[in-house]
Amino acid sequence: MAVWSPLRFNCGREVANRFAIAPLTTNASNDDGTASEGELEFFRRRAANGFGVSISSAVYVEEGGRSWRGVGATHDGHVPSLTRLAEALRASQGLAILQIYDGGRIARPELIDGQRLRAPSAVASLRPGAQTPRAMDEDEIQSLIASFGKAASLARAAGFDGVEVHGANHYAVHQFFSPRANHRTDHWGGTLEKRMNFALAVAQAVRDAVGPKMIAGFRVTPFEAEADGYTLDDAKQLCNELAKLKLDYISISLDDCRLSRPTSETRDYKNPIVQTHVPTVSPISEIARVIAGRCAVMASGGIRTRADAEGAIKLGADLVAVGRAIVVDPEWLTKVRDNREASIVPGLPKDEVEIAETLSIPPRMVEYLLSRPGWIPRL
Numbered sequence: 529m530a531v532w533s534p535l536r537f538n539c540g541r542e543v544a545n546r547f548a549i550a551p552l553t554t555n556a557s558n559d560d561g562t563a564s565e566g567e568l569e570f571f572r573r574r575a576a577n578g579f580g581v582s583i584s585s586a587v588y589v590e591e592g593g594r595s596w597r598g599v600g601a602t603h604d605g606h607v608p609s610l611t612r613l614a615e616a617l618r619a620s621q622g623l624a625i626l627q628i629y630d631g632g633r634i635a636r637p638e639l640i641d642g643q644r645l646r647a648p649s650a651v652a653s654l655r656p657g658a659q660t661p662r663a664m665d666e667d668e669i670q671s672l673i674a675s676f677g678k679a680a681s682l683a684r685a686a687g688f689d690g691v692e693v694h695g696a697n698h699y700a701v702h703q704f705f706s707p708r709a710n711h712r713t714d715h716w717g718g719t720l721e722k723r724m725n726f727a728l729a730v731a732q733a734v735r736d737a738v739g740p741k742m743i744a745g746f747r748v749t750p751f752e753a754e755a756d757g758y759t760l761d762d763a764k765q766l767c768n769e770l771a772k773l774k775l776d777y778i779s780i781s782l783d784d785c786r787l788s789r790p791t792s793e794t795r796d797y798k799n800p801i802v803q804t805h806v807p808t809v810s811p812i813s814e815i816a817r818v819i820a821g822r823c824a825v826m827a828s829g830g831i832r833t834r835a836d837a838e839g840a841i842k843l844g845a846d847l848v849a850v851g852r853a854i855v856v857d858p859e860w861l862t863k864v865r866d867n868r869e870a871s872i873v874p875g876l877p878k879d880e881v882e883i884a885e886t887l888s889i890p891p892r893m894v895e896y897l898l899s900r901p902g903w904i905p906r907l
């Protein structure tokens with residue numbers, strides 16, 4: 529299957545090639561949750577290279593779940609900003625998808641007006657300095673599900689082609705699925721089936737809000753590296769249930785898809801945690817086998833060359849999402865297409881001002897990228 533061939537999603541929308549811009553938080557939005565000119569330019573420049581799909585940064589659905597200075601989709605006043613975001617992501621006529629999230633226990637207290645963090649259970653994250661959240665009650669859970677639906681309807685009003693639920697990387701939807709973060713014993717936790725309920729309710733709310741003709745996707749972490757985390761078998765069961773909801777794609781989030789390494793909760797790239805359950809088979813192949821063509825599969829993590837993309841597709845992916853490679857080289861896709869891979873820039877320059885000015889990266893995003901040593905390659 530050629531990386532430049534088109535693909536038709538279940539909803540009928542067609543994507544011109546198999547390359548997607550991975551969701552990339554800029555941490556550089558305006559305080560009111562509108563997109564800043566700097567971050568629009570970040571996306572415009574990268575999308576202009578001809579990505580079939582461009583996915584936005586994760587956009588918050590409730591003020592109380594903000595994990596960074598990002599774009600919001602909470603009320604009608606956000607629609608003009610979302611429209612500008614969709615236009616930037618469509619700089620070369622690709623499909624524009626809005627990723628939506630809630631931070632749950634990894635929301636940032638300073639961004640949520642000093643409110644107490646709320647999460648599936650009163651269990652702190654493994655991140656250094658994490659506060660213990662309070663457990664959400666039934667009304668709060670129902671209103672968070674409704675907030676995901678509302679955000680999806682705002683995306684539709686703003687002209688997006690689709691919406692992706694951020695069910696990965698330890699944010700709230702992931703937390704509900706994780707036996708480490710979710711100790712509930714009601715409808716939302718206790719057994720594997722019940723831990724799936726929140727993810728399924730959010731996916732259904734999004735599908736209902738966007739209707740059958742827009743793309744509805746879901747991003748999942750295929751297993752947790754942490755002790756007592758959920759396993760690949762658990763994630764396969766979740767993906768099987770998600771596929772029954774007539775989604776258009778399931779996106780598998782890995783830090784490195786060749787090494788099958790997921791994003792850890794601590795995000796400490798210098799001292800990675802020791803994985804307790806390492807699958808002997810690729811999570812991409814395993815999930816693709818479970819989905820069995822019912823929707824598309826997107827893979828990500830460490831795609832740096834055309835051969836990497838083809839490798840992920842051989843494992844069973846239909847699409848690949850590219851993140852860090854296009855952060856450090858905005859013209860990455862053009863170089864891949866023109867067989868000029870030798871000229872791909874592999875890391876960020878040393879000088880921070882040069883990073884911001886030559887790569888169209890807003891200064892606050894530069895700060896964010898450099899805040900975790902080992903995360904983004906440097907020259």
Ligand SMILES: Cc1cc2nc3c(=O)[nH]c(=O)nc-3n(C[C@H](O)[C@H](O)[C@H](O)COP(=O)(O)O)c2cc1C
Binds near residue numbers: 784
């Ligand atoms: C700066 C930055 C911001 C990110 N923001 C998001 C995000 O908002 N939502 C998400 O699902 N993943 C996010 N990710 C993870 C990427 O989408 C991707 O899965 C990860 O970086 C691995 O792929 P890569 O090796 O191609 O970068 C982010 C990654 C980076 C580097």
